[in-house]
Amino acid sequence: MRQHDNAVIGFGGRVAYYNEFFGSFANQSAYAVTLGSGGFTEVTADRVQTPSHWSGAYTNTALGLRAGVRKFITHENVAVTTISVTNTGTVTRTVPVVVDSPFTRTAAGAELTGVHDVLNSRGERLTRIFPRLSGQGLSPSGGRLQGSVDVPTVALFAFLVSWNEFFAPLILLNSTDRFTVTLAVVNLRTATHGAVDYAALEAGVVVMAMPCVLLFLFLQRGYVRGFMSGALRG
Numbered sequence: 001m002r003q004h005d006n007a008v009i010g011f012g013g014r015v016a017y018y019n020e021f022f023g024s025f026a027n028q029s030a031y032a033v034t035l036g037s038g039g040f041t042e043v044t045a046d047r048v049q050t051p052s053h054w055s056g057a058y059t060n061t062a063l064g065l066r067a068g069v070r071k072f073i074t075h076e077n078v079a080v081t082t083i084s085v086t087n088t089g090t091v092t093r094t095v096p097v098v099v100d101s102p103f104t105r106t107a108a109g110a111e112l113t114g115v116h117d118v119l120n121s122r123g124e125r126l127t128r129i130f131p132r133l134s135g136q137g138l139s140p141s142g143g144r145l146q147g148s149v150d151v152p153t154v155a156l157f158a159f160l161v162s163w164n165e166f167f168a169p170l171i172l173l174n175s176t177d178r179f180t181v182t183l184a185v186v187n188l189r190t191a192t193h194g195a196v197d198y199a200a201l202e203a204g205v206v207v208m209a210m211p212c213v214l215l216f217l218f219l220q221r222g223y224v225r226g227f228m229s230g231a232l233r234g
Contacts, residue, residue, distance in 0.1 A: 006042055009033040011079045030079055031101035064089025087151040099145040104133040107140035181208045
């Protein structure tokens with residue numbers, strides 16, 4: 001890239017293959033990836049830019065989505081972008097994916113292809129390039145690559161990790177009034193000089209398990225759909 005645009009997911013900015021003053025595609029992106037209806041903003045603090053690769057993250061707070069992006073150019077002059085989408089919301093999201101490039105408009109199987117001449121300042125052809133564009137799970141439609149991905153929520157797993165946390169509260173809390181449920185249940189076993197009150201202990205276990213069960217019942221449809229969409233190919 002002659003100039004890299006960090007706001008674009010993909011290889012946005014100005015491509016370096018053409019002289020910026022000549023060629024019909026001067027000053028355009030190599031390709032841009034749009035997730036959903038857009039609205040993703042780069043988290044600049046997560047940006048890592050090195051001579052060999054670029055990595056960063058983009059968030060869409062309205063949808064509760066976070067996209068981790070890593071891109072690099074191989075020794076065979078292939079521009080590669082990998083994207084991992086995480087759902088921080090409470091429901092499974094189906095995210096449309098669109099990849100658009102001004103260099104490739106012709107469908108060829110699962111790819112988009114193009115043919116372009118590189119000209120010098122006198123309008124003479126220097127060489128001819130044959131760009132190709134493809135993406136995993138995407139197919140050509142209307143001159144662009146399109147598809148979708150189901151992203152299950154991680155809210156249940158995040159809640160379970162926090163709710164069942166034992167060692168951190170045990171080390172950091174020094175007052176029984178602030179004990180978490182897991183610590184309180186353990187405390188029931190030892191509160192009466194080593195005698196175990198099984199009725200109170202079992203009641204505590206039920207109280208500790210109920211929020212997890214209710215949250216799973218509320219979200220199970222989204223989890224099953226997310227798991228099945230990842231396991232089956234239509």
